[in-house]
Amino acid sequence: MIEHPSQQVDNAAVPARARFYGLGWALAGTILLILQSSMMQLLFGGGYNPFAPVYQIFIFYSLSTALFVWACVRFLNPVLARSFPSKLTPRMVVGLLLILVGMVVLTFAIYGLLFPAVMGRSVKPLGLIEVSYRGGMVALIVYGWLLLRDFTSTQAQQAWRLQIETDALAADCDRSELAMLEAQIEPHFLFNTLAHVKRAYRVDPNAADASLATLIDYLERALPALKRMDWTVRDELELITLYLDILEQRFGGRLRYTIDAPPAAGAFQLPALSIATLVENAVRHGLAPKAGDGAVLVKVSAGDTRLLIEVSDDGVGLRQTSGSGLGLATVRARLRGKFGNAAQLIVEPGRVGVRAAIAIELEAAHAR
Numbered sequence: 001m002i003e004h005p006s007q008q009v010d011n012a013a014v015p016a017r018a019r020f021y022g023l024g025w026a027l028a029g030t031i032l033l034i035l036q037s038s039m040m041q042l043l044f045g046g047g048y049n050p051f052a053p054v055y056q057i058f059i060f061y062s063l064s065t066a067l068f069v070w071a072c073v074r075f076l077n078p079v080l081a082r083s084f085p086s087k088l089t090p091r092m093v094v095g096l097l098l099i100l101v102g103m104v105v106l107t108f109a110i111y112g113l114l115f116p117a118v119m120g121r122s123v124k125p126l127g128l129i130e131v132s133y134r135g136g137m138v139a140l141i142v143y144g145w146l147l148l149r150d151f152t153s154t155q156a157q158q159a160w161r162l163q164i165e166t167d168a169l170a171a172d173c174d175r176s177e178l179a180m181l182e183a184q185i186e187p188h189f190l191f192n193t194l195a196h197v198k199r200a201y202r203v204d205p206n207a208a209d210a211s212l213a214t215l216i217d218y219l220e221r222a223l224p225a226l227k228r229m230d231w232t233v234r235d236e237l238e239l240i241t242l243y244l245d246i247l248e249q250r251f252g253g254r255l256r257y258t259i260d261a262p263p264a265a266g267a268f269q270l271p272a273l274s275i276a277t278l279v280e281n282a283v284r285h286g287l288a289p290k291a292g293d294g295a296v297l298v299k300v301s302a303g304d305t306r307l308l309i310e311v312s313d314d315g316v317g318l319r320q321t322s323g324s325g326l327g328l329a330t331v332r333a334r335l336r337g338k339f340g341n342a343a344q345l346i347v348e349p350g351r352v353g354v355r356a357a358i359a360i361e362l363e364a365a366h367a368r
Contacts (some may be wrong), residue, residue: 058131061110066067067136068106073097073146078246080147081154090145092147099143110127112208149202189243189280190219196250209240211249218242221356225272233309234266236275243276247283254293255283268307270360271334277327278311278356286353313353331358340364 023024076098080091111131116122123131193215200208221239225231239260244257279296287294294315301308328347335343335358342364 069139103136122334231272233268256295259298265300277331282313286313290315309358311356315353
């Protein structure tokens with residue numbers, strides 16, 4: 001089982017809490033039982049003497065009831081939990097039946113044996129039934145409540161552990177998808193750029209040197225970006241500028257690009273290559289198949305409550321053959337992993353070409 005260190009359950013503390021709560025509720029039920037009987041005596045018996053032997057026996061009976069309920073919570077609950085790990089009804093039925101049988105035995109032991117020995121007279125059958133009924137009802141109610149609470153707490157802990165495992169698996173999937181994304185983007189871009197540099201050396205060595213220097217700068221920024229946790233919008237835009245500069249040299253002037261971003265948005269953190277993947281898709285699936293010139297616009301809008309990052313192109317538009325969708329699926333998964341429901345990836349037809357946008361609700365993102 002995968003557990004996050006800060007969320008592991010303290011197994012030593014859980015039984016201690018269970019003992020505390022179980023004994024506390026059992027004593028509370030005992031106090032109510034004593035108060036109920038005392039009130040009945042005050043109202044209908046003409047007086048109340050807590051030091052009389054009959055009341056001392058009753059208090060002893062009440063405390064014995066509390067101890068019995070606590071013992072059932074302490075020792076019976078774990079046995080029933082192992083026998084019926086995910087079913088509440090059998091645990092409730094078996095536990096309450098055992099409690100009821102135990103209370104009948106306890107009542108007859110104290111009022112059938114101890115009471116006659118101390119008081120010198122036996123208890124009337126009707127009184128014995130009444131005492132058994134009162135003690136049994138208190139024991140059943142307290143034990144049933146504690147059993148329900150324990151079952152609910154156990155289910156919550158299981159759900160918690162399952163969520164931790166799910167998050168860990170999602171992180172593993174995220175890393176796997178990121179590796180697939182890297183394998184998908186980098187080879188064809190790298191090979192095409194190197195092929196361009198090779199051809200350029202035959203025609204214009206200075207331009208080839210410039211292209212190679214830009215490529216080296218791009219790779220030095222892009223490869224470590226995948227491992228950085230503090231990657232920002234500013235870092236992403238600088239990387240995109242290098243990427244589009246390389247493509248601008250490769251396309252021989254057919255590609256134009258514009259990056260419009262306020263300085264205030266530069267410090268916002270986001271997963272690396274999120275915007276770069278949208279730009280790469282715009283060039284690869286929108287502009288590359290298009291005859292003639294093409295343009296890419298990257299626009300960042302930062303308000304008080306929302307950050308909007310848009311990548312638009314004037315290419316051939318959405319087509320069924322526009323790739324496998326792995327890049328967009330990976331960006332969506334990584335945004336969800338970092339921001340949850342606070343981030344949304346939108347891909348839709350523009351007036352010309354395609355518009356892809358990342359919308360992040362700032363308040364919810366900061367809270368996360």
